[in-house]
Amino acid sequence: MATDAPGQRTFLALGGLLLAGLLVAFLLPKPVEHRTEGRIQVRLWHMWTAEWKTVVDEIVARFNRSQDKYEVIALSVPGLGGADTKFVLAVAGGDPPDVMAQWNPVIPSWVEAGLLQPLDAFMTPAEWAALRQEMYPVARKIGVYRDRLYGVTTGLNIWACFYLPAHFREAGLDPEAFPTSLEDLFEVGAKLDRFDGRNLTRMGFMPQLFGFNVTLFGHGFYDETKQEVTVFTPANLRALEVFAAEQARLGFDNVARFQAGINQLSFAAGWPFIGGHYSICLDGQWRVEQIARYAPELEYLTAPLPPPAGGRARAGFSNGNFMVIPVGAKCPDGAWEFIKFWSGIENPERAAEIYVMGGWLPLKPAIVQAPAYQAYLRKYPQFRTFVDLLSSEYIQVAAPVPYTSYLADRVTRANDMALQGLLSPEQALRELETEVRQEQLRRKEFGYVD
Amino acid sequence: MKRQLTGYAFISPWLVGFAVFALAPFLISIYLSFTRYNIVTEPVWIGLGNYRNLFLHDPLFWRALVVTLKYAAVAVPLGVVTGVGLALLLNLELRGIAVYRTLFFLPSIVPVVATSVVFLWILNPQIGLVNGLLKALGVIGPNWLGSPDWAFPSLVLMSLWSVGGSVIIYLAGLKDIPLSLYEAAMIDGAGPYHRMRHITLPLLTPVIFFNLVMGVIGAFQYFTQAYVIMNGTEGPNDSTLFYALYLFNRAWRYLDMGYASAMAWILFVVIIGITLFIFRSHRRWVHYGD
Known part of the structure; x- marks a missing residue:
């Protein structure tokens, strides 16, 4: 009997712990289900947190109020928490979100990896031609790859x-x-x-x-x-x-x-x-x-x-926020509706009210002309400096090549080396060129699409 | 037979988990290392191309390997020396020693990410604790994490923060040494140095051997601290481009899973090689007291 006592005590302790766990689980509030009867759910992933998440939540709420067909469910997946990795895995696993807001220059590499749907497929050729004409040059540079539209900017940064x-x-x-x-x-x-x-x-x-x-x-x-x-x-x-x-x-x-x-x-x-x-x-x-x-x-x-x-x-330079629709999205049409709503492709006046909520630069000039945006510019005259730069052809984006992240990493290193005086600027650039050419040769040899 | 089957049935959740989530990816990655693969589309066979490119045309691969070897060569022995030293101190019969033991062990159970973020502040050159203390002594501290000369040593020093885990193992090893050996040595006139040199350290070598092997394996997989502290970058002048960090970038940022798989297998071979070397050498310096 004496030998059983420690075993009994352990059993009682474990039982107590289990009971406490069940009690806590029972008392915790149940997660709120967003589903609205009769609506098709559209899952949005974005990387905004803190004060910015509040803005996104408000935009989503506005969209949902405007709808009787779709309901967007937003999920904040912080960038430093590996949002890109999660997205790639979700697409590979066949259960991606319907739409994702991005700001990293991922379009070339994700397109070549077969992760993204072309968004011009949601428009008639005439609509796409018109939009292409209207978009600011920088919005075009960010969203268009290999002559197809893969990302619609919903807030440019300059x-x-x-x-x-x-x-x-x-x-x-x-x-x-x-x-x-x-x-x-x-x-x-x-x-x-x-x-x-x-x-x-x-x-x-x-x-x-x-x-x-x-x-x-x-x-x-x-x-x-x-x-x-x-x-x-x-x-x-x-x-x-x-x-x-x-x-x-x-x-x-x-x-x-x-x-x-x-x-x-x-x-x-x-x-x-x-x-x-x-x-x-x-x-x-x-x-x-x-x-x-x-x-x-x-x-x-x-x-x-x-x-x-x-x-x-x-x-x-610009690295705007843009929306992409992954391959395998379950509700691409709903995702496209949301993209149109936020970006202002169809309704610039309504979109202008959204852009000013985050202090973002718009997709096309019609949004700047909208009353809400004009009012914003009157309220914040210093904002006009940035709006004026939107039409410049010289605002660049990250190089639209699939190895753009590699290139950016190596450019940063060359810059550090030259700034610290560890290499002369010429040596730093020569080293950078060697590294980039080496990478290009590797990709060419093994049949990567560049 | 039935008894055996019952045993296997009980451990089957682990067996299935191991087979599906560890063994299968492990084996599949051999095949993937010979392919061009981006995780979404079908892998394309390219033979030894990834390996050839890594060895012959990728300076970053060599840079990452050297940084990691350097880390293993510096941080692991430093961890062993510090761990044994602390264990010897914590083995003293002092009042309140249990509190000290707890204090030294605590950092090893703090999550690595939290520790890294704290060290970002501690090692801040302008407002950090370390440079603040140095300034009080009249010394201008270095730009710990921003300088190519100091970033790597900073991470090595940081690794000592979690030495408490191995200290506990060393302490257990010390407690296992029979007191009779010390008594006999003292009767023979052995002083503290000789007792340490001829009893404590030799009989602690099995534990040192275990910690050395685990430390080397851990050093070659070093990733999280460098990733958090350097914000995913290679650090100043690639000075903290650890092998696992470069592998991660290749796999997830550049979507080169085939290339990353080849890197993983090279890493595996390197770790196995060094571990075998340590195992082969252990007869010469590990004493089991028999």
């Missing part, structure tokens, strides 16, 4: 300069006369830098995102005319030399320390520009809405990033 007039005045500069060349901008930036001994405490301006802004100097890493990846070109070399020289002025380590000490990736109130850590800062148009929300008293202005001597004006 970068421009935000700057603080107070800092300009303090340095004896005229805030209304923003530099018109990159060289002048560097000069102004240097006047706005502030130090505490050796340590940088405020950054006037620092060119960043080499892979993005190389287009100020030429066509960057993709030649649209020849439809090929270009690495070692005089324009790219000059761009990297300029970026490296400007970094060397302050010292890579000094800049890295300064940036590590501020939450430069903050998407909300912690944005260092609001805190005055940058005098001139290159960022996206959504910041206009965030400044209004988190620092409504902040005096600031916006301007396009000026070109270098002999460079391209109104050039830059």
Whole structure:
């Protein structure tokens, strides 16, 4: 009997635990089922979280209110949680969402992997031709691959300069006369830098995102005319030399320390520009809405990033949000209805109300002309800088090739090497070219479609 | 026979799970390593192409292999030395020693992602705890995670954070050493150094051997910390391009499952080779007390 006692106690303990678990499971609230009788469900995956998820939920609610046929069920799948991986697995497993909102440059690789449906198939040829004509150049570059439409943009992002007039005045500069060349901008930036001994405490301006802004100097890493990846070109070399020289002025380590000490990736109130850590800062148009929300008293202005001597004006980079419909979607028609609703393909006036909710740039000019968008521009005049850039042919997107992620990773490495002075800009670009050519040869040898 | 069948029936959930989710993918990946495969469309046979390209034309493969070998060569011995050292300290009969043991063990059960995020702050060059302490001593700390010279050593130092798991095993090994051996040595006039050198360490070698093998296997699969800390990138100057990270990127970001499968098999062969080497060498330095 004595030997049984520990066994009995263990049994009782396990039984107690089981009972407690059942009790907790019984008491937990049941998940709310969204299903509305008689509606066909459309499953949407998106990567927005926090304040942005609230906006998406409101857009979905508006769509659902407008419908008597479909009901969109939205699921936030955060990007850092592996949304792309989950999507690929879901399509491979035959149970994908009906529609997914993306912002990574995945269209070429996903199309070549057979993951996406062409969206022009949901339109008549005439409708597709008309839409293609109407879309902003950058929306076309993002969504069209191999002459087919695979992604409809529902909110383009474009970068421009935000700057603080107070800092300009303090340095004896005229805030209304923003530099018109990159060289002048560097000069102004240097006047706005502030130090505490050796340590940088405020950054006037620092060119960043080499892979993005190389287009100020030429066509960057993709030649649209020849439809090929270009690495070692005089324009790219000059761009990297300029970026490296400007970094060397302050010292890579000094800049890295300064940036590590501020939450430069903050998407909300912690944005260092609001805190005055940058005098001139290159960022996206959504910041206009965030400044209004988190620092409504902040005096600031916006301007396009000026070109270098002999460079391209109104050039830059975009990585808009877009919607895709995967192969194997159970309700592609419902997904297409939702895409039309949000993007404004059919009803620009209604879509304008949606775009301004997130401070997004639209698919086509008709939406900008809509009353809601015009009202937004009157309310936030600094937003117009970004809208004006939409029509530029020089706003580039990630190279539309299936190995674009590989290319972006290696461009980042070349940039780091040159900026840290570990390689000269020429050596860094030469190494990059070797790596890219090697990858291209491999893909060609094994029959990848490029 | 019936008894055996009953036994197999009881373990059948595990057997089925193992066969379907481990053994089958393991075997299928051999075939996939000889193909061009993107997970959705049918694999296309390309023979030894992936292996040939990896060995002859992929500098990143070699860079990743070197980084990982370096990590295994530095972090594993460092982990063993630190683990044994801590275990010796925690083996002392002091007041409140159970609390210390718990404190040293706790970090090893904190999720890796949470630990990595905390270290992002601890090693921040401007507002981090480490550089703050160094500054108080008049030393300007390095840009730990942003510099090509310091990013790799930072991850090695971070690996010591979870050494508590192996400390517990070393501690169990220490408790297993018969006290009579120490008593006999003391009667023969052996001092603390000699007792450590000729009794403790030799009799602890089976446990060190176990932790060494597990540590090497773990080092070659090192991924999560580097992925979280470097935000999925290769780190400054590819200094934290670990093999498993490059494999992951090839598989999921570049959708090159065939290529990644070939990488996985090369990794498997490397791990098996090194493990066999350690096993073959163990007769020379592992003492089982018989």
